[in-house]
Amino acid sequence: MPAHACLIFAVILAAAAAGSLPLAIYALSFWHYLLYWLAYRHGAVPLAVFKRDAVTMKTVSLGALALAYLAAPTDPLSLAVVAAGFLLNVAAARNLGADRTYYGHEVSGLPLVRATGFPYSWISHPMLVGNIAAFGGTLINAGFREHWWPLACLHVACNLGLLAMERFVTPQRRSIRGGGMVAGAQDRIAPRVLAAALLGAAAGAGLGTWLGEGLPVFGAVGAGAAAGAYAAVMSFWYTRHATTPGRGREERTEMTP
Numbered sequence: 001m002p003a004h005a006c007l008i009f010a011v012i013l014a015a016a017a018a019g020s021l022p023l024a025i026y027a028l029s030f031w032h033y034l035l036y037w038l039a040y041r042h043g044a045v046p047l048a049v050f051k052r053d054a055v056t057m058k059t060v061s062l063g064a065l066a067l068a069y070l071a072a073p074t075d076p077l078s079l080a081v082v083a084a085g086f087l088l089n090v091a092a093a094r095n096l097g098a099d100r101t102y103y104g105h106e107v108s109g110l111p112l113v114r115a116t117g118f119p120y121s122w123i124s125h126p127m128l129v130g131n132i133a134a135f136g137g138t139l140i141n142a143g144f145r146e147h148w149w150p151l152a153c154l155h156v157a158c159n160l161g162l163l164a165m166e167r168f169v170t171p172q173r174r175s176i177r178g179g180g181m182v183a184g185a186q187d188r189i190a191p192r193v194l195a196a197a198l199l200g201a202a203a204g205a206g207l208g209t210w211l212g213e214g215l216p217v218f219g220a221v222g223a224g225a226a227a228g229a230y231a232a233v234m235s236f237w238y239t240r241h242a243t244t245p246g247r248g249r250e251e252r253t254e255m256t257p
Contacts, residue, residue: 001049003233004056007031010226018219025064027223029151032057033158034231038238040103040171045238047099047108053234054102065138068151072143079141085134091119092126101127106171125166131159193232200228 015024104110204224208217
């Protein structure tokens, strides 16, 4: 989707102009969590689109994490915990299959299936537990922890948030319109994107001022504007198909990568 490419390009450009690697890493690390929430809560985006978007932005996120983590001196114990966590995630995803991993029941109404094979036979919510273990495991590495502990802690917090979402939030699967943009949508989205970009720029300016020399203001403004515009576009895209609410699910089962 062009929105992903525009965000990535704008953030990298702003970070390069500001000479700030942390700006790029933090600004690109957490968008897939927003997509999970929008898809799960609204169920109004085609499953194929959601899978494409989620895989794209999670790949960007993991690439940003790897850039920071692999730059630190190697810690064998930390590396083993990180690898074990992500392998647990992969094993759970293989058990569920790609469609159900990405909320196939909530988004497109696939029949609900209770996973019982490994690793679900050993542990509840193995994907999220694996993610939490992997991101937490990076903190064992003292070199990484010294500079990047907020990054790892935010990932852990986001995965705990997904766990709470799956346990306590009832998804509202909705019907999907066929064929193109809803009438008048172009007129509605432009002001939203502009307003979100301005708010993002203001937030970036505030953050840059607060952090002082650690984050040049002009770089933070550019990244903030790009982030605000992207959030508005994705929020609109993931809810624009909604018409009448469908049935929520009667059971919950983990399906988050």
